[in-house]
Each structure stands twice: as C-alpha cells, then as structure tokens.
Amino acid sequence: MTAIAILPDLLIDQIKAGEVVERPAAVVKELVENSLDAGAQSIVIDVVEGGLNRIRVTDDGCGIPAEALVGALARHATSKIRVLADLESVASLGFRGEALPSILSVSRLRVTSRPQQAAHAHQVHGEGRLADDMVGEPAAHPVGTTIDVRDLFFNTPARRKFMRSAAAEFRAIVQVVHKLALWRPAMRIELLHNGRCTLKLPPQSQAARIAALLGDAFLTESVAVDEARLGLHLQGWVGLPAAARARADCQHVHVNGRPVRDRVMASAIRRAYADVMHSQHHPAFVLSLALDPAAVDVNVHPQKTEVRFRRSAEVHDFIFGVIHHQLRAVRPEPDRHHQIRPDDPAPQWQVPLALGPLPPRAGAASFVPQYAVGGGPPLAFQVEDRADGEACPDPAAAPPSPWRAAAAQVEAAAPLGQAIAQLHGIFILAENTDGLVVVDAHAAHERVLYERLKQQLASGQAASQRLLVPEPVALDEVAVETLMAQREALASVGFELDQTGPDSLWVRAVPALLQRTPVAGLLKRWAGSGDAGDDELHRIDDGAQSAQQRVLAEVACKAAIKANRRLTLPEMNALLRDIEGTELSGQCNHGRRTWVQIPRGTLDHWFLRGR
C-alpha cells in the first residue's frame, strides 16, 4: 500500500473545486452571489464560449480593500462569518470562503477591485494559484469589483472533457442568472454572450421582473400568494392547474433569497396540487420563503443549493396550507379576469378565473340536480335552440324579453349566465353579461361531484347503496390482496367488498353515485391489474394523493355526465349554478379547464360589428 501523505494545497483546492465549480454556470453562480453579498446595484456578466473561454463579472458593490485581495483568494477566507454562531444564522449567500480559491485553482483568474473610500483600484491574478510574492497592483476600475475567469479547467483536462457544447453551457448559465435575478427586481443585470447582449434587466417591480424572465403568460395564468404566519412569509405566484406544463421547467423556489431545491417545499407544493392536477403534469410556480435565518441550515450542500429547515413539518404545513387555500379560492368571476381579447390574432383560449368568494346563492344548499342517466341515442351534433326562439335578434336593439329580464335578475348571482344550448353533446353554451361561456359538461360535473363527495366524507356520511345481488369480480391474487388492504379507504367512500376466494371478491355495496355503473373495471384499475380501459388521463398514480382521494376522484369521474348525453336547459342551468358554488371549479380533478369565457367584445371583433 502507498504511504499516506498530506496532499499539496493546489491539489486540495482542485479536489474542492470539483464540488464547487463543476461547470461554468457554477462559476457564474458563485461570482454573482459574491456581487449580491457585496450590495451591488448593477451586475454585468460577460461570457465567451459558454464560459469555457471566459467569464467576467463586474459589479458596483462594496469592493475588496487592497490589503484583503490576496486573502480573498485564500482557502477559508471570508468576510461573512467569524464564529460558529454566525454560521447558524447566516444571511449572506456565501459563507464558506471557498468559491474564489476553488475557481482560481482551475483557471486563470484576475480580481480587480476598488472600495468606495480607495483612491484607485488594485488587482491580483494567478494561474491555478497566486504567486507567493503576489501583492495587489494598482489598476484602473470604478468603485466595485471585476472578477475575470479565463480558460476554465485549463489545468484539469479530465474535467474539461465533461463539458458540453458552448451553447449548452451557456443555457445553464442563463438559468443560473434567471434564478438569481428573479427575486432581486431592483438589481440591474446584464448578460452578454460572445459580445452580444442576451439579457438586460433594468430595476423594475417584482411582477415586471417575473414577467420579463418567465413571460407575461405566466402571471396571467397564475394567482398571487402572499401570506405570513408563525414567522414564515411565503410570497410569489402559483400557476393555475389548467396552465400545467408537460415538464417541470418553471418551478422556482427561493429561501431567504437563495435559489434552492428543497424536498420539504416540493412535497408541500405537490400535495397542494394533487387534488387538481394529473400527476404527470407539472405546475408552474415562483415562490419565495422568508424566515429567521436561524431556523434554516444553509450549510448542507457544497454548492449551497439545498437547505434544511429546523422545523420542517411546520414549513411543510404552512406552504401546503397557503397554496391549497389559494387554489381553492379560484372561482368563476368572468368580469374580473383576462379573457380572449378582441385583437388576439387567433382566438387564444384562456381560463377566465379570478380570486374571491362568490355571493351566496339562494337555495343553493337544498338543490339536488337530477342529470339524466342513459338518455336518448348518441347525437353527433346537437344544438338546442334558445327557449324564447328569437330569430337572429340584434341583442342591443331588441326590447327586453321576459326571458332576458329574468336572466338579468339572476345575472349578478350567476357569473356563468344562462344556458342556451348544448353543442356536440359535450359543451354547454351559456350567455352572461360578458358574452359567451363554453362549459365542458363532463369535466365540470366531475369537479362538482368530487367536491361534494369530499364534503360528504368529511362529515362522515358518504352515501352508499347496497346491491340487491352482489357483483362478483374475478381478479388475480395480488389484486385481491391490494384491494383488501385498501378496504377501509374503500368502505369510507361507500364500497363494501367481501373476499370470496384467493382471486375473487364480491361487491356488496357501492357509492350511491355509482349504483347504476359497473364497478369491476374501477376495482381492477385500483388494484393495478386489468386494463385501465378509460382515458389515460384518469389513471391517477401520485403517491401524494391519498387512497381515499384517488377513489373519490374516480368515482366522480365515473358518475359524471358523459359525452353525447342530451341535457335539458334546466339541467344545464343547474350544473352552471353548481359550478359557481363549487371550490376549484375552474378545472376538473385532472387539471383540465372546465369552462372558458368568450367576451362580447371578441365576438363583435370577429364579426366586425360596430366598425
């Protein structure tokens, strides 16, 4: 065995650098964080060839005194903490005193800096390390600091081989800059690549900064969050479920100004969406959590991208509660929200949802809608005429009909208006003061039933219906075992199952909503056997969703009115009123939208009326 030896400093730094600066984006992160810690108002990041050739970050921060320049590049040299107690409540982004020496050990580095009170700037430079006799040399530089990193990994060819194309490395840099810029709207930030300016952010409002980085659509398709409790303050925007994305590419979480990946927060957010979003979709969100620095340990990851909360359960419950509450508060209120605009080049279907409680509806609690089951033959295309049979009237010129007067009376309490027709056996068309509302009857009914089932369950009275003749279901042994293990959850929503053999069981009772629906397929799916048959979207597999919720969601989906079922106007209106009174009614249980508003102005525009 080789004798044990202490490694030389340069090698130690290079090993350390492997953790801290694994790619150019990590260098940019460390340098920009230093500028932020230095209180800079303006930062320019100038990158050549994805940062592999050069990364230069200039700020107007507090600067580094000449006598401290050499020290700043020494390992474990930091101005940010002094004693262990400081580490326990660190408020700056940096605290390890490792970034600059790590970067120096794998590059050609030059630091030029001038503090406010200094007559001029000083600089130091080195390749892999500083020369032993290096002292700060006078240089020209305004107040602030420039750190210039050239030829990254020039002395560690093995690492250099792992670098991707310059374009890919630059994309990673852009992401890092975006993340750091998100919650610092007052900071002027400029990013250049190969001499070309690719991002220029002026000091702006928080919302303008978010829109600049994530696009205007993000804000219009999300709801704002701002709540403080128990020393925790959560701010930001959470995307509406209907604006879910196929990839988790718009999820930003900051803790005390530090962009992080955090499991506790991620799980709380996932749970908050579990009810309204299919598990294969990803919500968009930008959230910032502020809390006492002493309540969070930031020293758990070499790149400082993770944190550990001292009271993680509290943080989890707080975040879940805030987001869950905000998502549930989203209700139809057409006149207060963005809709399809007349000058949109093509109709852009947006979900017109708004925050805020609806006025209570008279008789809402006692009304039980009776949606036709079975019904007539499937219709390929079906439009029911309006009840008053007006022939192509000009609404502006027409005298108020009794129908219209009655409609106007309920308008205030009925944001979704009055049903006028059913289209393709799927959509309900309704007229409200704003224009036309189009409702996906199945999706909306599913949400209404789901919320009702949940309420029933919460009050301990899930309606169950005993079958006159028990329904036998043949499964495999594993499936029977799985179902019997979930027996209690199933019983709580109205299923009564009896095992009759290793691979068979009887269904003795079903949820009242399903009394006329075959349930064998559902049970097979829950047991993970058999063919799911139905719409792929309805396979719910998110671990965060409780077994009960999953079952309820599927019961609601099964029991909801199906396509091609002919609805009468009173049935349609009953459903509209139910949607208005239901939490989370803007989307079905899988996050699909349930209705859209086409404003009158848009219709006028399409038909060039009033021009």
Ligand SMILES: Nc1ncnc2c1ncn2[C@@H]1O[C@H](COP(=O)(O)OP(=O)(O)OP(=O)(O)O)[C@@H](O)[C@H]1O
């Ligand atoms: N842009 C800058 N403006 C002013 N001072 C700076 C700047 N960059 C670095 N410094 C000084 O150099 C020191 C060393 O920086 P370095 O990034 O290596 O360590 P750190 O920020 O203290 O901790 P960490 O390794 O966690 O980033 C800092 O503590 C700070 O005093």
Ligand SMILES: [Mg+2]
């Ligand atoms: Mg630092």
